Amino acid sequence: MLKGKTIKRLKKVEMLEIMSKQAEEIDRLRQTIDELESQLADKQVKLAEVGSIAEASLRLTNIFEEAQKAADIYLENIRRQGER
Template sequence: MNEKQLRKLRRTDLLDLLVSQAQEIERLEAEVNSLRSALDDKEIKIAKAGSIAEAALELNGIFEAAQKAADQYLTNIQDLKNKEDRNFSS
């Protein structure tokens, strides 16, 4: 609607336009709030996913260290057994 048409409207018509515009603004504000909330939820999920990935990487490091320790333990046990077998054979 252009300015000339607006000037020709009666007060009641103008009030009706204002009311409908106010309702549209309220609807849009509610939609914006809803979308912001959804965006915040997504950002939280993304942050948690990053934290989970980081935790998994740290756990992998811990498991690797534990595996190395277990391998070293088994190697030491095998060396001790071999040493005892040599001492027993002599």
């Protein structure tokens, strides 16, 4: 970019061009950062939702297991009463 010139030998116009290009690159990088942060936030929300779904699934499984145990006990009690 400097083509062998040192910074001290650059003309004001050349310095302004370099600074302008750097400002454009900074803006482009900031936009990229914003986009990546947005994507990261979306992925974090999705991971949280997956965790919530997994927890809900486990709770439902436990509820169904407890309901099955209660039904088994109920049927066993009915069977015992029928034997009497």
